[in-house]
Amino acid sequence: MPIFAPMSNLLENWEQKAKDKQKANKQFLQKLQTRRGKGVEKLLPELHEEAFSKIDCLECAGCCKSISPRFKAPDIKRISKFLGMKEAAFIDTYLRIDKDEDYVVKSSPCPFLGADNYCGIYDVRPGDCHNYPYTDSHDFYKRPNITYNNSTICPAVYYVLERLKEDMKL
Template sequence: MVTDLVQIRRLGEKARAENFRFRRWIKSHNFVERQFRRAAEEVHAAIDCRECAECCRVTEVRASERDIAHLARFLGISERQFVERYTMLDEHKATILKRGGSGCVFLEGNDCTVYEARPADCERFPHLLRGSGSIESRMWQFVDRATYCPIVYNWMEKIKGLTNFRPGH
């Protein structure tokens, strides 16, 4: 299993075109979803997110009203104070957690300082095991995530093997 983040970036970018083809190929065949889930569970169990935290550096995290209420309570401040101090707007004017040079405002080293109250999106990331719709219908999300998330990269490679996908397909 590859976990080195420099390697993941290189390999995920190298596999990007192939992964797009794989996504189309998966959608045009009938596979049992259970095998994809089982593979995702195995990869999740083998990789320690606390050693990585790359998604906290790379992704923008939407903050729902529920997330804001939860985080404000956790930090002992009002929701308004939380919004002022810890959120910003993304290019679509959606509220996201504030970001600095090294990613999310709550990231310290590899640790999330609000772990117990982190937003639902963080809890579910990379959305392999928990997400709306079937894994096949969400495949479009995973090509990009495979360029920085070790779980997604290794899972994609694993299921290519399971489905006998050949790069020439």
């Protein structure tokens, strides 16, 4: 897919652009949701690949620095075993329960994020981390508030959102 001239500098100052476009992006995502993703699901995998051909997560780690994944029971079991800890000790050491009754990390940045932006538990990371930033799945448009929020945290989400706006012309 050719990159259009206006898209060539899309990631330049993306954080400021994402903040400036919050209202328009929220409206666009709401339109996508009302359309039930019609036409979007076919575009997402390709746009996801395109975004990650331009973005190196290790240069950013915005997600690990500012938001927490949910730690579900299988995640807790797998990670505590990997760390050689009892599940209760793992929970007491690293997790808290949030307003949605989910286990999340106690503090930001994530305690497993290294100074080099590598994840210390990458091979056993929570499912939310594995699936983030959802730019290749139906969650991208089915959960507009989360996508809207993520567009100011993750350059890939911002990139895919802007490319969709260009391609879909809603």
